[in-house]
Amino acid sequence: MNLIEEKRDERLCGVCRQRELFILCDGCKIPVCIECLKYGMYGTGCGNIQPLHLCRDC
Ligand SMILES: [Zn+2]
Numbered sequence: 001m002n003l004i005e006e007k008r009d010e011r012l013c014g015v016c017r018q019r020e021l022f023i024l025c026d027g028c029k030i031p032v033c034i035e036c037l038k039y040g041m042y043g044t045g046c047g048n049i050q051p052l053h054l055c056r057d058c
Pocket residue numbers: 013014015016017018019032033034035036
């Protein structure tokens with residue numbers, strides 16, 4: 001079992017780096033915390049709406 005220390009950083013929000021990540025941004029795939037999360041909607045044009053989880057830059 002190898003525990004890799006550098007993996008620890010990936011648990012932090014990539015925007016503010018102060019809170020733990022909540023989800024990955026659907027746009028750029030960086031980790032975002034609940035405070036930096038921005039919800040979006042993505043309509044496919046045929047009645048389906050997919051929720052998007054975005055960072056502040058997306
Ligand atoms: Zn954050």
